[in-house]
Amino acid sequence: DTGVSQNPRHKITKRGQNVTFRCDPISEHNRLYWYRQTLGQGPEFLTYFQNEAQLEKSRLLSDRFSAERPKGSFSTLEIQRTEQGDSAMYLCASSLDQARAYEQYFGPGTRLTVT
Amino acid sequence: GESVGLHLPTLSVQEGDNSIINCAYSNSASDYFIWYKQESGKGPQFIIDIRSNMDKRQGQRVTVLLNKTVKHLSLQIAATQPGDSAVYFCAETSGNDMRFGAGTRLTVKP
Numbered sequence: 001d002t003g004v005s006q007n008p009r010h011k012i013t014k015r016g017q018n019v020t021f022r023c024d025p026i027s028e029h030n031r032l033y034w035y036r037q038t039l040g041q042g043p044e045f046l047t048y049f050q051n052e053a054q055l056e057k058s059r060l061l062s063d064r065f066s067a068e069r070p071k072g073s074f075s076t077l078e079i080q081r082t083e084q085g086d087s088a089m090y091l092c093a094s095s096l097d098q099a100r101a102y103e104q105y106f107g108p109g110t111r112l113t114v115t
Numbered sequence: 116g117e118s119v120g121l122h123l124p125t126l127s128v129q130e131g132d133n134s135i136i137n138c139a140y141s142n143s144a145s146d147y148f149i150w151y152k153q154e155s156g157k158g159p160q161f162i163i164d165i166r167s168n169m170d171k172r173q174g175q176r177v178t179v180l181l182n183k184t185v186k187h188l189s190l191q192i193a194a195t196q197p198g199d200s201a202v203y204f205c206a207e208t209s210g211n212d213m214r215f216g217a218g219t220r221l222t223v224k225p
Contacts (some may be wrong), residue, residue: 098205103161108156109158
């Protein structure tokens with residue numbers, strides 16, 4: 001399968017714990033995006049990378065959220081000191097380049113449950 | 116503020132009929148409008164896009180119409196099939212972030 005992959009698919013954690021999610025984009029795509037999706041809503045943009053550079057992070061939900069893409073390939077999204085309100089589906093997407101930035105390919109998501 | 120929204124949360128159609136899913140937007144500076152399909156347990160899947168300087172674009176069994184005068188976007192699906200059952204999102208982008216609407220659930224009845 002050469003699509004976008006995300007791990008883990010499900011994560012249950014206790015409030016206050018830190019969690020980290022991984023995204024592997026389509027190999028030739030140099031743009032990578034993170035979104036959050038709550039039930040019944042459309043995805044909410046969080047941040048994106050062009051290769052290893054994080055070009056937009058003002059939409060991250062709080063300073064507890066951070067993302068990295070150190071080698072311009074896979075990316076991680078970390079949530080520190082999780083809260084119950086962080087429970088959601090976290091989606092990763094990639095696109096070929098800036099010119100086709102609107103054509104994004106999504107992974108299956110990581111569903112986070114904070115108890 | 117700017118927003119992307121949908122007229123109807125659910126749509127039920129008979130197999131073989133045509134479906135029309137509508138979307139209203141308010142950001143007149145958007146460059147592209149996009150439709151995504153999301154099946155249960157999966158991430159959104161790109162269907163079709165339309166650039167802001169166009170008013171119609173056709174794909175395989177799908178047509179997107181853009182009316183900039185009333186800031187309205189629609190997705191038409193011809194000969195709807197059971198596999199078309201999903202939630203459909205419109206989205207818009209005027210830069211590097213993409214804004215999605217809340218979605219319309221399409222159910223295809225056999």
